[in-house]
Amino acid sequence: MTSSTQTAMPDSLMADSRAGQGETPAVRLTGITKTFGDNMVVQPLDLDIRQNEFFSILGPSGCGKTTLMRMITGFETPTDGSIELAGSSVDGLPTRKRDLNMLFQSYALFPHLTVFENVAFELRVRREPKKDITRRVQDALDLVRLGDLGERKTDQLSGGQRQRVALARAVVSRPAVVLLDEPLGALDQQLRKEMQIELKRMQRDVGITFIYVTHDQEEALSMSDRIAVMWKGRLLQIGSPQEIYDAPATEFVASFIGSCNIIPAISAGPGNAPTVAGIGEVPAVEVGAAEPVGSHVSVAVRPERMSVSASAPATGWSTTGTLTEAVYLGHEWRYGIRLGSDAHVFTTVPSTQLGPELGALRTGDSIFVSWAEKDARVLAE
The missing domain is CATH 3.40.50.300 (P-loop containing nucleotide triphosphate hydrolases)
Structure with a gap:
């Protein structure tokens, strides 16, 4: 890697x-x-x-x-x-x-x-x-x-x-x-x-x-x-x-090209999902050869590839976070979310897709975050 x-x-x-x-x-x-x-x-x-x-x-x-x-x-x-x-x-x-x-x-x-x-x-x-x-x-x-x-x-x-x-x-x-x-x-x-x-x-x-x-x-x-x-x-x-x-x-490429969430993680070795403090295993695709067990890595996820909801999704992987900000930008809402022990991410939701449950959330509320494995990449620090 x-x-x-x-x-x-x-x-x-x-x-x-x-x-x-x-x-x-x-x-x-x-x-x-x-x-x-x-x-x-x-x-x-x-x-x-x-x-x-x-x-x-x-x-x-x-x-x-x-x-x-x-x-x-x-x-x-x-x-x-x-x-x-x-x-x-x-x-x-x-x-x-x-x-x-x-x-x-x-x-x-x-x-x-x-x-x-x-x-x-x-x-x-x-x-x-x-x-x-x-x-x-x-x-x-x-x-x-x-x-x-x-x-x-x-x-x-x-x-x-x-x-x-x-x-x-x-x-x-x-x-x-x-x-x-x-x-x-x-x-x-x-x-x-x-x-x-x-x-x-x-x-x-x-x-x-x-x-x-x-x-x-x-x-x-x-x-x-x-x-x-x-x-x-x-x-x-x-x-x-x-x-x-x-x-x-x-x-560097992930953060320089567009917007990207860079989440600190620990490698669990080849073929295993990396772990994030306070969350546990998260889905992500390895880039190149996997880093040794215990190595510090990052999980990169584009904001638009994250899904958020007020309740747990019926299927697939998800984790809970704390809503830290909700900013209205006209065509979309931007949500800041604290995940685990030391990760802060943001995602965007088109205004036309904002349901009443999600729209009712306020700063400090719990919010569910999910992404598909193919949309996240494990990168060496």
Whole structure:
């Protein structure tokens, strides 16, 4: 079983990081590390990013995700390891000679140029034929739904429109890879949600590998084909959004992706249910090899996978807790519950499903809590 404090990558993750080897990956990292002085900010890792994939590198500030991206672009040189783009080594190649483009949060548009000329800039530097420039720029603007705004100056555009111009400029040369470093960070919440949908649509339409660096879980979950969760310079888990959310491999992944109840428990050994102080055995699925008997572990359960009731369920496992809070949030109620000796959990109940018995409970009352074995995971501390 893999702890979020261990340095080794789980065997299942190691296999997944090299998934899809029948096809040449868009990006292949082999034994990559990066050290600044005595600080290793990216620990040894292997990673394949597939052709035409929307791949997100997700983690908190300082976890090494931007450094990893900068090594792919050529802005940083790896301390060890090698990088391939489309099967060819780019070790030692400057950024301008790598078949990739970048999109940053600042957009870096030229305010004195029109939208069309901003998008055409790279093609003009490359001395592409004029008729090809006109066609390709118009295609890129149509892709981002700005086809009729080519003659406007960028300072006449909204934040969302400027973001689209920057994206059109990034894809107009049809690079093999586009790297996006938190490009939605400057937008308001509603516009960010709209652009999440648009970015995924554009990536699918243009057929280019996108590598998206973010600390925003919702962005990664809503747009990605696969996600790599990074922490303290290590890749903790790689998988689809559903795999990352439903089957976290470590405590950090469970708590960082969405909301999750982390319940202290003690391992009872292989094939046996872990025990929680003041409760006893609780149902949960083991992750990897079981920890030795008596080891401290955690049971991770998503709030929406817990069921609560005012009376004991007729079938299945359940335990009693003490209601510590009941908060009305409009579309749902949030219940805080103390379980056993030292666990505090919360769960949510849709307002439309709140029965009279549950609605009558008050702080300090007993409440029954249950979950299915498949919805809880035993994770090493």
